[in-house]
Amino acid sequence: MDDTPLLVNRGGDERPEVENGDYTAVQSISEAATVFWIETVKLWKIATPLVFNIVCLYATNSLTNIFVGHLGELELSAISISVSVINTFAFGFLLGMGSALETLCGQAFGAGQVHMLGVYMQRSWIILLLSCLVLMPIYIFAAPLLKLLGQDHDVANLAGKFAILTIPSLFSLAINFPTQKFLQAQSKDAWTGFTWAAFKDIWAFVRLSVASAVMLCLEIWYMMSIMLLAGHLPNAVITVGSLSICMNVNGLQFMIFIGMNAAVSVRVSNELGLQHPRATKYSVYVAVFQSLIIGLLCMVLILVTRDYFSIIYTDSKELQQAVSKLAWLLGVTMVLNSIQPVISGVAVGGGWQATVANVNLACYYxxxxxxxxxxxxxxxxxxxxxxxxxxxxxxxxxxxLLFILYRTNWTKEVEESSSRMQKWGGQDISTHKVGDDI
Incomplete structure (x- = not known):
């Protein structure tokens, strides 16, 4: 690729690009501002509906916690344990399994292999529905499992009853997640109907899905383990109750960045599929910077309202005071949560799931x-x-992960993306021209 800086004017939209649609190296502040604005528009065009959708999905559990919190401290602790441990365990696993589509669908669409998207989605449906059957015993035997993990018996019994009632939502996620990934990769529907091709190479697809699941689950379950450890502390009802309020608020903010995670994954995978290394790199930088700013704003908001926001969840003065003491840790967590999911989204878009899973395992566990x-x-x-x-x-x-991003050779990533598309059933894209079949 010719690296000579060149401004290409497309319909009056002057921006730093080379002839194949990729950016040139940014040479000035004005060019950097132009690229920043272009990438911001592209990112949030994808992220906005995703954030809205996933916040609405999470809000069902969040609103349940809000209503239950006003019934009593025991009820709040029990429902929080059920949601934070049982539901989050399954949610994280299924979301991770479905995230394999972000890599494959995004890169296939970018490479013009639109017909493969529906095949990938069907494979994911099959795998996730079978996974739900494997996960069901966790819901059915939630109460004895929580007792085995050392949780208070009254809390565990009530949490177990609630977990059984949420089993139907488990199967809905198996259809929901792959469909989301299929649609977000292209911002429209490319459905060509059911096909037996979905069963072809399904074991290899399972391996990529499991790698995605392990990467994301190690992140989501890490925060879940706080609830389990807190359940062993003295005065478990108050401890778990106050922590659950913080985790609920943290979860709402985290869902925003799960949407950002998906959006940056789409941007990275699309640009890799289009063989645009600089566009890939610049989209990553813009996403990380904006996420950090949002995280800092959330931290400030929490610290300013530390004595008041828990009133939404509970009438207990003891719980409100306990939450206030934890607020500064919540604020720091929010800043970290703003960056980390976006970097994970880059990893999914680039197909680095195994590498990130190893990093998560070492750093977290x-x-x-x-x-x-x-x-x-x-x-x-x-x-x-x-x-x-x-x-x-x-x-x-x-x-x-920031160091890994800094050292990434995006031109090499483009080459690996081309190889991946050939392996997973796409045509040879070495001669593919930008705009073909899209």
Whole structure:
């Protein structure tokens, strides 16, 4: 590719591009501002409906917590454990399994292989529906499982009853997630009907789905483990109740960045499929910067309202005071949550799931979780120690992934994307021209 800077005018839209549609290297502040604006529009055009959809999906659980919190402290703790442990476990697994489509559909669409999107979606439906059958016993035996994990018996029994009632939502997610990924990759529908091709190479598809699931689950389950550890502390009802309020608020903000995660994954995979290394890189930089700004604003909002926002969830003064003490940890978590999902979205778009899964495993479960345990139980800092140690794990993971992004050779990633499309059933795209079949 010719790296000579060139301004190509498309219908009066002057911007730094080379002839194949990719950007040239940014040479000035004005060019950087132009690229920033173009990428911002592209990112939020995809992210806005995704954020709205996933926040609405999460809000069903969030609103349940709000209503139940005013019934009593036991009810709030029980429903929070059910949602945060049982439902989040399944949610994370299915979302992760479905995230394989972000890599394949996004790159296939970018490469002009639109016909493959429907095949990928059908394969994912089959895999996720079978996964739901495997996950069902966790819902059915939620109460004894929670007791086995050391949770309060009254809390576990009530949480188990609630978990059984939520089984239908499990199967709805198996259809919902792949369909979302299929649509978001192209911002329209390219459905060509059911096909037996969905069963072709399904085991290889399972392997990519599992890699995606492991990567995302290690992130989502990490925060879930805070609730389990907190359940072993003295005065478990208040401890779990206050933590659940913080996690609920954190979850609402996290859903915004799950939408950003999906949007940046689409941008990265599309641009890789189109063989645009600089557009890929610039879209990543813009997404990370904007996410950090949003995270900082959320932290400020939480710290300003630290003595008041818990009133939405509970009438208990004791719970409100406990939440206020945890607010600064919530604020720090929100900043980290703004960057980390976006980087994971880049990983999904680029097909780096296995690499990120290994980083998550080391930072979260080898470093962060043991540190949280030591601070919480050995150093006797309680829930603040548990949460603080686990935040340290997230900080380490974020720094490592930022370093990986900084060292990434995007031209090489484009070449690997081309190989991936040939492997997964697309035609040879080495001669594909930008705009063909799109």
């Amino acid at each position: 080898v470093f962060g979780l043991p540190l949280g345990y030591l601070l919480g139980y050995v150093a006797d800092f309680g829930v603040m120690g548990i949460w603080g140690g686990m935040i340290a794990g997230t900080v380490l993971q974020t720094l490592i």
